[in-house]
Amino acid sequence: MRVLIATDAWHPQVNGVVRTLTSLANAAKALDVEIDFLTPDGFPSWPLPTYPGLRIALPSGKEIARRIEKAAPDALHIATEGPIGWAARAYCRRNRLAFTTSYTTRFPEYVAVRTGIPAAVGYAVLRHFHDAAAMTMVATPSLRQELSERGFKRLGFWTRGVNTELFHPDSPARLDLPGPIFMTMGRVAVEKNLEAFLSLDLPGTKVVVGDGPQKAALEKKYPNAVFLGEKKGADLTAHLAAADVFVFPSLTDTFGVVQLEALACGTPVAAFPVTGPKDVIAGHPIGAIDQDLRTACLRALTMSRETCRNFALERSWENSARQFVGNLTSLQPSRVLRASPRMARRPVRG
Template sequence: MMGRFLFATDAWEPQVNGVVRTLSHLMAELVRSGHATDVLSPKDFRTFPCPTYPDIRLSLATTAAAEQRIDRFEPTNVHIATEGPIGSAMRRACLKRGLPFTTSFHTRFPEYLRARAPVPERWSYAWLRRFHGAGDACLVPTETMREQLEARGFRNLVTWTRGVDHSVFRPRRTLPLDLPRPIYLTVSRLAPEKNIEAFLDLDLEGSKLVVGEGPIMADLMRRYPHAHFAGLQTGEALARYYASADVFVFPSKTDTFGIVLLEAIACGTPFASYSEPGPIDVLGSSRAGIASGDLGEACRRALTLSRTDAVARARDFTWQRCADIFLDATAGSGSGRAGERARLRRFDPHAEALSA
């Protein structure tokens, strides 16, 4: 049975981040399989800059607007991808109408918030637990993240891996970078929670190369004049940067996955990271990278790894598999008995007894 999937997300194009990449690739796979998709995004609302992070726009989303989109699209499944104004508006609309929905946990906001303000993580996690607890299932990016959230009292968790576009991210001809070897590369949004300084502070032979942009880019360029900043790169240009590096460095301690890890190893570049959810799950039992409590040591050890092993591990991750897991997880929400009860309940308050 073909479905009609309505997504609600506070992160959408032209933003470049893991949430946007995941949703855009997922929706493309769903459409390729014959499903219909629609997205309620910041493009549908007036927005204003996020305090302390003006590059991100917050939407003036309303429950009424979410209900109108539900009426217009008539989804069989509703998926709430983010916990911001748009995700909250869609959540309220679904609860008001008795419509089942699923959610996904993409970002460790409690750690992000703590990096910017003195807000205890337990407060933030309590709010997130309530937000996601109302859904039929909460999709999380790794098994390690699932275990950690379960320990914090989250329920109905489903491990939902990520993919990589192997037609773009693959071993390629390298760029003519006139930089001393070895070249250590990081690709990231340049923001406080990404922990870029931990990479740039390392005492490493060779060169440090940073691809990306963000609110702290100018400050990093001023503080680290010996590092090389290439700005935002996408598509094949980005793939050539990955292929040209000797080691990909992932210093973040707050990301839940890190799609850039998959892109790097798909191009044949082993990675170095902290032992955090995301990197350790991408690594698994492979030799695609080194995850350690000592990032500098991980970088040096990663130099000895095989590029062939990195590419081999990347083949385990595809967007088709990501879509398959999503379809399995949402099969009981909207299109099953719960969904039928909810649709009946919209028109007949006594339908619950009739459909039980």
């Protein structure tokens, strides 16, 4: 089976969407599924307003069509709602081809924080985008319920996984810092709610791993915190393994793959009880969720690192890939996108 995934988020970006898609493609090979990507590569781009380090592609419809037809996939999945996603959606609708989507990022909240545009406006746009899909895949039951209440239709599950060979507790970095070490990792941007963590009165040291537009301002405002910049690969793993608690202060992530990455390194998680953390952590002795983030951080210190690791070992990317592919094959054959000229074209909804 050949699958083409259209995505605006791609290397060299470092974020959960890119890690998820890359891991999915690698794991799908064992299922005899080949995943190709329609990405911003080769298109002109423009700095994203309020986030100059992140660029958005400016694709041409003609080139999008050429790339899709050259790939001749058996199914097309649209992973993001940016210009690439909209262009791929337009091609499918113009040619009466079915496709699936996934809801991975809370763009309405991100836009509201940065521009003041009400989140309700963003949700209306995204509802219109996803309503044309044969299925919209979401990562958690709570997100499915939330989107259903907002009027989204045809919602299916696609959970996330973790590479437990890359992320492991065996070689922690030697951080010459007072303990305990409370660490967060990810994009240093306003929507990640890092100040909720940095402003806490905690023992030991608060550490931020990552880069982004808010980094300089937060370094100045919180001089007692340690900002280590971006880490990748084994270096990232070593730092996650060196932390006593991984703090996930975001209120807007739809899952937070980094939670599983921290757990695979044996590091318990502290977070707010919101979509993502409450789906991963709630009911399991691998971390703590609380409206009082400080309380969650201190309680997470008591969790067993071995239990955290064992929890992650049960959540492989292979199982995630199997669920993703199952969503495609569970649709009636005529509803799965057939971009190949040899396949019949059928109407899409919406």
